[in-house]
Amino acid sequence: xxxxxxTVLVMSSLTFSSMSDAAEIESQREHHEELIGVxxxxxxxxxxxxxxxxxxxxxxxxxxxxxxxxxxxLKSQQAKLSEQQMQITKLNDDNQSLALISxxxxxxxxxxxxxxxxRQQKLSELELxxxxxxxxxxxxxxxxFQPQLDELASALLMSNDLRLDLTGYADRRGNSIYNQALxxxxxxxxxxxxxxxxxxxxRLDFRAYGASAPxxxxxxxxxxxxxxxxxxxxxxxxxxxxxxx
Numbered sequence: 001x002x003x004x005x006x007t008v009l010v011m012s013s014l015t016f017s018s019m020s021d022a023a024e025i026e027s028q029r030e031h032h033e034e035l036i037g038v039x040x041x042x043x044x045x046x047x048x049x050x051x052x053x054x055x056x057x058x059x060x061x062x063x064x065x066x067x068x069x070x071x072x073x074l075k076s077q078q079a080k081l082s083e084q085q086m087q088i089t090k091l092n093d094d095n096q097s098l099a100l101i102s103x104x105x106x107x108x109x110x111x112x113x114x115x116x117x118x119r120q121q122k123l124s125e126l127e128l129x130x131x132x133x134x135x136x137x138x139x140x141x142x143x144x145f146q147p148q149l150d151e152l153a154s155a156l157l158m159s160n161d162l163r164l165d166l167t168g169y170a171d172r173r174g175n176s177i178y179n180q181a182l183x184x185x186x187x188x189x190x191x192x193x194x195x196x197x198x199x200x201x202x203r204l205d206f207r208a209y210g211a212s213a214p215x216x217x218x219x220x221x222x223x224x225x226x227x228x229x230x231x232x233x234x235x236x237x238x239x240x241x242x243x244x245x
Contacts, residue, residue: 115158118158130148130152130231130232130233131226131229131230131231131232132145132148132149132186132190132229132230132232133145133225133226133228133229134186134228134229134230135228136171136173136224136228137174137182139182139185139186139188139189140189141189141190141193146193149190149193149194149197150197152164152194152232153194153197153198153199155234156194156199156203157198157199161236162203162234162235162236163203163204163205163234163235163236164194164199164203164204164205164232164233164234164235165205165206165232165233165234165235166187166190166191166204166205166206166207166230166231166232167187167206167207167208167209167230167231167232168183168184168185168186168187168188168190168206168207168208168209168229168230169183169186169208169209169210169211169213169214169227169228169229169230169231170182170183170186170210170211170227170228171211171214171219171223171224171225171227171228172211172214172219172224172227173224174211176210176211176212179210179211180208180209180210182210183208183209183210183211184208186208186228186229186230187206187207187208187230188206189230190206190230190232191204191206205235211227214227215227
Protein backbone atom coordinates (compact mmCIF):
# COMPACT_ATOMS: atom_id res chain seq x y z
CA UNK A 1 0.00 0.00 0.00
CA UNK A 2 2.78 2.42 0.89
CA UNK A 3 4.59 1.58 -2.30
CA UNK A 4 1.45 2.42 -4.34
CA UNK A 5 1.05 5.77 -2.53
CA UNK A 6 4.67 6.66 -3.17
CA THR A 7 4.26 5.76 -6.84
CA VAL A 8 1.19 8.04 -7.15
CA LEU A 9 3.03 10.96 -5.50
CA VAL A 10 6.06 10.52 -7.76
CA MET A 11 3.86 10.45 -10.88
CA SER A 12 1.98 13.55 -9.74
CA SER A 13 5.25 15.31 -9.11
CA LEU A 14 6.53 14.41 -12.56
CA THR A 15 3.25 15.56 -14.19
CA PHE A 16 3.39 18.86 -12.33
CA SER A 17 7.03 19.25 -13.28
CA SER A 18 6.20 18.66 -16.96
CA MET A 19 3.42 21.24 -16.84
CA SER A 20 5.79 23.70 -15.19
CA ASP A 21 8.39 23.05 -17.88
CA ALA A 22 5.83 23.70 -20.64
CA ALA A 23 4.75 26.97 -19.02
CA GLU A 24 8.36 28.00 -18.65
CA ILE A 25 9.03 27.31 -22.38
CA GLU A 26 6.04 29.47 -23.35
CA SER A 27 7.21 32.22 -21.06
CA GLN A 28 10.67 32.01 -22.59
CA ARG A 29 9.21 32.68 -26.04
CA GLU A 30 7.39 35.79 -24.78
CA HIS A 31 10.30 37.17 -22.75
CA HIS A 32 13.32 35.98 -24.62
CA GLU A 33 15.70 38.71 -23.67
CA GLU A 34 15.00 38.50 -19.92
CA LEU A 35 15.04 34.68 -19.86
CA ILE A 36 18.41 34.63 -21.51
CA GLY A 37 19.73 36.29 -18.41
CA VAL A 38 17.49 34.28 -16.04
CA UNK A 39 18.49 30.88 -17.42
CA UNK A 40 22.13 31.92 -17.46
CA UNK A 41 21.82 33.07 -13.88
CA UNK A 42 20.12 29.85 -12.74
CA UNK A 43 22.82 27.68 -14.24
CA UNK A 44 25.52 29.89 -12.81
CA UNK A 45 23.83 30.01 -9.40
CA UNK A 46 23.19 26.25 -9.30
CA UNK A 47 26.80 25.49 -10.04
CA UNK A 48 28.07 27.91 -7.41
CA UNK A 49 25.64 27.42 -4.50
CA UNK A 50 23.00 24.81 -5.23
CA UNK A 51 19.27 25.69 -5.01
CA UNK A 52 19.80 28.91 -3.07
CA UNK A 53 22.44 29.97 -5.58
CA UNK A 54 20.00 29.18 -8.39
CA UNK A 55 17.45 31.61 -6.97
CA UNK A 56 20.05 34.34 -6.57
CA UNK A 57 21.40 33.58 -10.04
CA UNK A 58 17.90 33.84 -11.52
CA UNK A 59 17.51 37.30 -10.02
CA UNK A 60 20.92 38.35 -11.31
CA UNK A 61 20.17 36.83 -14.70
CA UNK A 62 16.95 38.85 -14.96
CA UNK A 63 19.01 41.98 -14.52
CA UNK A 64 21.47 40.80 -17.19
CA UNK A 65 18.61 40.07 -19.59
CA UNK A 66 17.15 43.50 -18.99
CA UNK A 67 20.55 45.00 -19.73
CA UNK A 68 20.63 43.16 -23.07
CA UNK A 69 17.27 44.69 -23.96
CA UNK A 70 18.41 48.13 -22.81
CA UNK A 71 21.54 47.86 -24.95
CA UNK A 72 19.45 47.15 -28.06
CA UNK A 73 17.18 50.12 -27.29
CA LEU A 74 20.23 52.29 -26.65
CA LYS A 75 21.69 51.44 -30.05
CA SER A 76 18.34 52.20 -31.69
CA GLN A 77 18.15 55.59 -29.96
CA GLN A 78 21.74 56.37 -30.92
CA ALA A 79 20.92 55.60 -34.56
CA LYS A 80 17.91 57.96 -34.37
CA LEU A 81 20.04 60.67 -32.77
CA SER A 82 22.67 60.28 -35.50
CA GLU A 83 20.00 60.67 -38.19
CA GLN A 84 18.54 63.73 -36.47
CA GLN A 85 22.01 65.23 -36.13
CA MET A 86 22.52 64.80 -39.87
CA GLN A 87 19.19 66.53 -40.52
CA ILE A 88 20.14 69.39 -38.20
CA THR A 89 23.49 69.75 -39.95
CA LYS A 90 21.76 69.88 -43.33
CA LEU A 91 19.31 72.50 -42.06
CA ASN A 92 22.21 74.58 -40.75
CA ASP A 93 23.93 74.32 -44.13
CA ASP A 94 20.69 75.33 -45.87
CA ASN A 95 20.31 78.29 -43.50
CA GLN A 96 23.86 79.39 -44.19
CA SER A 97 23.23 79.14 -47.93
CA LEU A 98 20.04 81.16 -47.51
CA ALA A 99 21.90 83.79 -45.52
CA LEU A 100 24.59 83.96 -48.21
CA ILE A 101 22.00 84.37 -50.97
CA SER A 102 20.24 87.03 -48.91
CA UNK A 103 23.48 88.96 -48.46
CA UNK A 104 24.23 88.71 -52.18
CA UNK A 105 20.73 89.99 -52.95
CA UNK A 106 21.14 92.96 -50.62
CA UNK A 107 24.54 93.72 -52.14
CA UNK A 108 23.14 93.57 -55.68
CA UNK A 109 20.22 95.79 -54.68
CA UNK A 110 22.64 98.33 -53.19
CA UNK A 111 24.77 98.32 -56.35
CA UNK A 112 21.64 98.83 -58.45
CA UNK A 113 20.68 101.86 -56.38
CA UNK A 114 24.20 103.24 -56.84
CA UNK A 115 23.95 102.77 -60.59
CA UNK A 116 20.59 104.54 -60.62
CA UNK A 117 22.11 107.50 -58.79
CA UNK A 118 25.00 107.67 -61.26
CA ARG A 119 22.55 107.47 -64.14
CA GLN A 120 20.40 110.23 -62.72
CA GLN A 121 23.44 112.44 -62.20
CA LYS A 122 24.54 111.97 -65.79
CA LEU A 123 21.04 112.61 -67.04
CA SER A 124 20.90 115.81 -65.02
CA GLU A 125 24.14 116.92 -66.61
CA LEU A 126 22.83 116.06 -70.06
CA GLU A 127 19.70 118.10 -69.49
CA LEU A 128 21.95 121.18 -69.70
CA UNK A 129 23.10 120.08 -73.13
CA UNK A 130 26.60 119.39 -74.37
CA UNK A 131 28.30 121.34 -77.11
CA UNK A 132 31.18 119.92 -79.13
CA UNK A 133 33.16 122.81 -80.61
CA UNK A 134 35.12 122.72 -83.90
CA UNK A 135 37.88 124.78 -85.46
CA UNK A 136 37.16 127.07 -88.36
CA UNK A 137 36.34 125.14 -91.53
CA UNK A 138 37.00 121.77 -89.79
CA UNK A 139 34.82 118.78 -88.96
CA UNK A 140 37.56 116.94 -87.07
CA UNK A 141 36.61 115.89 -83.54
CA UNK A 142 39.08 117.32 -81.03
CA UNK A 143 40.52 114.73 -78.62
CA UNK A 144 39.66 116.71 -75.48
CA PHE A 145 35.95 116.18 -76.25
CA GLN A 146 36.27 112.40 -76.43
CA PRO A 147 36.06 111.77 -72.62
CA GLN A 148 32.74 113.64 -72.54
CA LEU A 149 31.43 111.54 -75.42
CA ASP A 150 32.66 108.40 -73.65
CA GLU A 151 30.61 109.29 -70.55
CA LEU A 152 27.66 109.98 -72.79
CA ALA A 153 28.00 106.55 -74.39
CA SER A 154 28.18 104.92 -70.93
CA ALA A 155 24.94 106.59 -69.91
CA LEU A 156 23.25 105.32 -73.05
CA LEU A 157 24.52 101.78 -72.54
CA MET A 158 23.08 101.76 -69.01
CA SER A 159 19.73 103.19 -70.11
CA ASN A 160 17.99 101.54 -73.04
CA ASP A 161 15.16 104.07 -72.91
CA LEU A 162 17.45 106.99 -73.83
CA ARG A 163 18.16 108.45 -77.23
CA LEU A 164 20.37 111.32 -78.34
CA ASP A 165 19.53 114.32 -80.43
CA LEU A 166 22.55 115.59 -82.40
CA THR A 167 22.36 118.95 -84.15
CA GLY A 168 25.19 120.37 -86.28
CA TYR A 169 25.92 124.06 -86.94
CA ALA A 170 28.45 126.33 -88.68
CA ASP A 171 29.39 129.96 -88.19
CA ARG A 172 28.27 132.70 -90.61
CA ARG A 173 31.49 132.93 -92.58
CA GLY A 174 31.33 131.28 -95.98
CA ASN A 175 28.33 130.67 -98.21
CA SER A 176 25.22 128.82 -97.09
CA ILE A 177 25.88 125.68 -99.19
CA TYR A 178 29.36 125.24 -97.75
CA ASN A 179 28.16 125.92 -94.21
CA GLN A 180 25.34 123.39 -94.57
CA ALA A 181 27.70 120.68 -95.79
CA LEU A 182 30.20 121.51 -93.02
CA UNK A 183 27.52 121.26 -90.31
CA UNK A 184 26.44 117.87 -91.72
CA UNK A 185 30.03 116.62 -91.65
CA UNK A 186 30.42 117.75 -88.03
CA UNK A 187 27.28 115.99 -86.82
CA UNK A 188 28.30 112.87 -88.75
CA UNK A 189 31.69 112.92 -87.02
CA UNK A 190 30.09 112.94 -83.56
CA UNK A 191 27.56 110.28 -84.54
CA UNK A 192 30.27 107.95 -85.89
CA UNK A 193 32.31 108.31 -82.72
CA UNK A 194 29.34 107.33 -80.54
CA UNK A 195 28.62 104.36 -82.79
CA UNK A 196 32.25 103.27 -82.39
CA UNK A 197 31.63 103.23 -78.61
CA UNK A 198 28.82 100.70 -78.99
CA UNK A 199 25.79 102.97 -79.41
CA UNK A 200 23.26 101.76 -81.99
CA UNK A 201 22.77 104.25 -84.80
CA UNK A 202 18.97 104.07 -84.53
CA ARG A 203 19.25 105.61 -81.06
CA LEU A 204 20.84 108.74 -82.52
CA ASP A 205 18.69 111.42 -84.13
CA PHE A 206 20.79 113.87 -86.12
CA ARG A 207 20.25 116.90 -88.33
CA ALA A 208 22.23 119.94 -89.50
CA TYR A 209 21.27 123.60 -89.99
CA GLY A 210 24.42 125.22 -91.39
CA ALA A 211 24.69 128.87 -90.29
CA SER A 212 20.93 129.38 -90.08
CA ALA A 213 20.71 129.20 -86.25
CA PRO A 214 23.47 131.31 -84.64
CA UNK A 215 23.55 131.56 -80.83
CA UNK A 216 23.40 135.35 -80.92
CA UNK A 217 22.39 137.84 -83.58
CA UNK A 218 25.69 139.71 -83.39
CA UNK A 219 28.56 138.19 -85.31
CA UNK A 220 32.04 138.31 -83.75
CA UNK A 221 35.15 136.17 -83.46
CA UNK A 222 34.01 134.86 -80.09
CA UNK A 223 30.43 134.22 -81.22
CA UNK A 224 31.67 132.41 -84.33
CA UNK A 225 33.58 130.04 -82.05
CA UNK A 226 30.37 129.04 -80.23
CA UNK A 227 28.45 128.72 -83.49
CA UNK A 228 30.85 126.06 -84.83
CA UNK A 229 29.31 123.24 -82.80
CA UNK A 230 27.32 120.06 -82.52
CA UNK A 231 24.74 120.27 -79.76
CA UNK A 232 23.86 117.03 -77.98
CA UNK A 233 20.75 116.53 -75.89
CA UNK A 234 19.24 113.39 -74.51
CA UNK A 235 15.62 112.38 -75.05
CA UNK A 236 13.62 109.48 -73.65
CA UNK A 237 11.66 107.10 -75.83
CA UNK A 238 8.39 108.55 -74.46
CA UNK A 239 9.37 112.15 -75.20
CA UNK A 240 10.54 111.18 -78.70
CA UNK A 241 7.19 109.53 -79.45
CA UNK A 242 5.30 112.52 -78.04
CA UNK A 243 7.27 114.98 -80.19
CA UNK A 244 6.48 113.01 -83.35
CA UNK A 245 2.74 112.97 -82.75
